[in-house]
Amino acid sequence: MSRIRQQNVLAAQWTPDGASLGTPDLTVADNQIFGENVFSQAVQRQRLPKDVYKRLSQTLAKGEALDTTLADAVALAMKEWALEKGATHYAHVFQPLTGLTAEKHDSFYAPTGEGTALASFSGKELIQAEPDASSFPTGGIRATFEARGYTAWDPTSPAFILENPNGALLCIPTAFVSWTGEALDHKIPLLRSMDALSRSAGRALKLFGKEVGRVFTTVGPEQEYFLIDEQYYFERPDLVTTGRTLFGAKPPKGHELDDHYFGSIPERVLAYMLEAERELARLGIPIKTRHNEVAPAQYEIAPIFENSNVGSDHQQLTMQILQNVARRYGLVCLLHEKPFAGVNGSGKHNNWSMGTDEGENLLDPGDTPHENLQFLFFCTAVIQAVNKHQGLLRASIASAGQDHRLGANEAPPAIISIFLGDELERLFGAIEAGTAGQSTPESFLGLGTPVLPPLPMHGGDRNRTSPFAFTGNKFEFRALGSSMSLGLPNTVLNTIVAEAIDELAGQLQDALDSGATLEDALRPIIQQSYAANKQVVFGGDGYSEEWHEEAARRGLLNLRATPDALPYLVDQHTIGVFEAYGVLNERELHARYDVFLEQYITKLNIEAETAAALARTMLVPAAVRYKAELLAAEEPELASDAGERIASFLEAIRSLESANLKENHPEEDLLEHARYMHDVVFAAMGAVREVADALEKEVADDLWPLPKYSEILFIK
Numbered sequence: 085m086s087r088i089r090q091q092n093v094l095a096a097q098w099t100p101d102g103a104s105l106g107t108p109d110l111t112v113a114d115n116q117i118f119g120e121n122v123f124s125q126a127v128q129r130q131r132l133p134k135d136v137y138k139r140l141s142q143t144l145a146k147g148e149a150l151d152t153t154l155a156d157a158v159a160l161a162m163k164e165w166a167l168e169k170g171a172t173h174y175a176h177v178f179q180p181l182t183g184l185t186a187e188k189h190d191s192f193y194a195p196t197g198e199g200t201a202l203a204s205f206s207g208k209e210l211i212q213a214e215p216d217a218s219s220f221p222t223g224g225i226r227a228t229f230e231a232r233g234y235t236a237w238d239p240t241s242p243a244f245i246l247e248n249p250n251g252a253l254l255c256i257p258t259a260f261v262s263w264t265g266e267a268l269d270h271k272i273p274l275l276r277s278m279d280a281l282s283r284s285a286g287r288a289l290k291l292f293g294k295e296v297g298r299v300f301t302t303v304g305p306e307q308e309y310f311l312i313d314e315q316y317y318f319e320r321p322d323l324v325t326t327g328r329t330l331f332g333a334k335p336p337k338g339h340e341l342d343d344h345y346f347g348s349i350p351e352r353v354l355a356y357m358l359e360a361e362r363e364l365a366r367l368g369i370p371i372k373t374r375h376n377e378v379a380p381a382q383y384e385i386a387p388i389f390e391n392s393n394v395g396s397d398h399q400q401l402t403m404q405i406l407q408n409v410a411r412r413y414g415l416v417c418l419l420h421e422k423p424f425a426g427v428n429g430s431g432k433h434n435n436w437s438m439g440t441d442e443g444e445n446l447l448d449p450g451d452t453p454h455e456n457l458q459f460l461f462f463c464t465a466v467i468q469a470v471n472k473h474q475g476l477l478r479a480s481i482a483s484a485g486q487d488h489r490l491g492a493n494e495a496p497p498a499i500i501s502i503f504l505g506d507e508l509e510r511l512f513g514a515i516e517a518g519t520a521g522q523s524t525p526e527s528f529l530g531l532g533t534p535v536l537p538p539l540p541m542h543g544g545d546r547n548r549t550s551p552f553a554f555t556g557n558k559f560e561f562r563a564l565g566s567s568m569s570l571g572l573p574n575t576v577l578n579t580i581v582a583e584a585i586d587e588l589a590g591q592l593q594d595a596l597d598s599g600a601t602l603e604d605a606l607r608p609i610i611q612q613s614y615a616a617n618k619q620v621v622f623g624g625d626g627y628s629e630e631w632h633e634e635a636a637r638r639g640l641l642n643l644r645a646t647p648d649a650l651p652y653l654v655d656q657h658t659i660g661v662f663e664a665y666g667v668l669n670e671r672e673l674h675a676r677y678d679v680f681l682e683q684y685i686t687k688l689n690i691e692a693e694t695a696a697a698l699a700r701t702m703l704v705p706a707a708v709r710y711k712a713e714l715l716a717a718e719e720p721e722l723a724s725d726a727g728e729r730i731a732s733f734l735e736a737i738r739s740l741e742s743a744n745l746k747e748n749h750p751e752e753d754l755l756e757h758a759r760y761m762h763d764v765v766f767a768a769m770g771a772v773r774e775v776a777d778a779l780e781k782e783v784a785d786d787l788w789p790l791p792k793y794s795e796i797l798f799i800k
Contacts, residue, residue: 155207270571
């Protein structure tokens, strides 16, 4: 029996029997379970004394620290709630620079000395804990022998309960800081950047005659992922070790027929989605959308907009739940940006906007964008920020996985540009030319049947090739990788937009002080800013070679690989703006730069060693056996061809092993080392793969040791 038929039998053994999978009852309405495992405002209002709840709300609204008595009261209520939910332990959950989440579990219970145990949880334990800081990436901020670091409760992100068949855990979102005070995580700079943007936007709104308490940034990330049968996963050591397939010939069928996108969701996959979404609902994560994505075995899940900090925490939790629930269905959820060559990879579209605490979206154009001076002001600030800091934005989404995806005719190009849509682009062009008039009249798309009403058209078509697109009342930063934390990209966005808002608001204040009206003062400011930054605006095909040539003429950056992009994290302009707004200091920025380079080098080294080992111990023996069978079958010509292919394969393997020898690595300088890994080692891996994938198409199927793409992607 061939491996394909064997795997068909294995896949068919799955049945939609919820009881056999331990699946909970999915008939309970979402509105009854939403947020039931969250220590939300509603729970706080119910469980805290009225005066304590009021003090807590006021403290959080002002962004102040909790005093000891208030923290003790909150900790007591949180503990009692968690114990009722079955929790025996609590954990400070934080986001170190690994991009993952981390946690250390502590028991509520302690012995009393009388043969019993008593549950306790103080305000001090709620507010602060001390995990080991030396074993997390710090970029030199902490030496290995210097272990002290602190996690600090983030009361703006609600605590929650994670359930397990054998108990439950109270999870407390926290920030992670070194003993010397530097941020060691993604949460602290994100919170600082949100404060910076709030201050800048609040000052600007005063010029428009508005007083607001706070301006929030919001995110709504669209998460793409692959689901494959776990049998295939464990038969692919490259997937287990690196998260992607290092070998695999392109199958005869990929996504060329466009038959998977938005197609009917397979029963097994839908059962998994329903359970994952139910768990997410209980954790207060507002999932809105699910669908098949473009590539076979690829899917997408998307929530409703949330505060950037909470949305970032929820996104980390979403990835964790997606992976955990998949195993209950005999599936594995792959979050790597490019797990399979030759088919679309996975991204994470970061929908970003700004809004006031009174519910006003600052990026909503309204019915007549040309009259909405406030919208034009903030939109202009975003355009200016993105153009000024193209390199930094590209650096914020750089990784080894992204090097396979960005610009590969499936994802936004590595060139950062903005898509505004036809109407807005015409409007800004008219303002620049000094001829602005009425907005484009609303037009309608006729559907050709009286049964359906006419649908209003947007001010412009969508552009899926744009890395940064305006989509009605928000900007969609489409270039994030699927495995990434939202922390750094949104920290960068918030900080650079705060800078642009202040620059434009300063000019506006000067004009108003000179006696100009708001409209007369604002129009030349928008005119000058757009004229200086319009080169970043592009509405055409970002995949085309013509755009690459045009972008070069415009002076836009094309940072194709991670080593090209990361230096912009420590560029003097970056250091200047981040220090000016108190988001990250020079030492913290250099720490991230070093950490990301080290991670890049290490990941490529792991891939190279894995590729060489798989090739030598699994693929070469399979090819040699195939050659022997050809000789035994008296097929000398075919055997000779196989021998030549094997010789080429061995030569490519030796070249890869030599390139990845430690003594050949330029380890004195991290950036040069990263460039060497990309230019030499990664290229040598490609040469090995080229021969291996050709052999896969020649060697007898029963001899080839790795499951093929035609099996992994299509047998569900």
